Amino acid sequence: MRQLNKLESTIYIIGGIIMAAGAGLYAFLIIQPASCWLMLAGAVAFALMQSRQRYLGTQLSIRRLRRIMSLAGWGFILAGLFMVEDCHHFLRPLFSNSLGGYSSYVSIFHNNWVILLLISAIVEMYTTHRISYELRKESGNESN
Template sequence: MRQLNKLESTVYLLGGIVMVAGAGLYAFFLIQSVACWLMLAGAAGFVLMQSRQRYLGTRLAVRRLRRIMTLAGWGFILSGLFMVEDCYHFLRPAFTGSLDGYSSYVSIFHHNWVILLLISAVLEMYTTHRISYELKKEGGEGSD
């Protein structure tokens, strides 16, 4: 795997910390109007730097896991967007033409950022550990 340079590693780490801090602040109803933007910015920085790590090997398992990790990254960003929508209701006027429309809006956006964040976090943890295992296995094959 391509290693990140010092600046990229710093952005990666800060993005993860800001993403977690934003989600925590929002979940505990603390400065939600700022926390949702922190979550989105942190997710964007985290995912962008994660995408800079490329796998140049030929193992199909690692390539598949990287695709799953990319899906988890999109889930983090989508979770941040849902969180912003949950706070500011930018799209609500487009749905509130009828009672069914408002019901659809609530069922799509109302606090569903939590589900996206949870799914993405589980996928991220799984792929991180599996990629680490596969890369150790790859490095150890020729050393017998």
């Protein structure tokens, strides 16, 4: 697995912290107009630095898990975008032509960022643990 350099590791860690802080602040109704942007910026930094960490081996299960992990990164970014939309309502005029349109808008965007964030976090935790297990197993086979 290609390791991140110091700057990339710092951006990765800070992005994760900012993403978690933004989601927490937004969920507890603290400065929501700014915290949604914090969440989005942290998610973008986290996902970009995670994508820079490449697997250079040939084991198919690790490659598959890396692809699944990148989907979790996209899920974090999408959750951030939904959070921004939930706070600022940029797309509401596109849906507000009728009562049914507004109902569709609410059912699509209102607080659904929580579901995306939860699914992405679970997938991220699963793939992280499985990749570390597979890498340990792979390095154990090389030493024999």
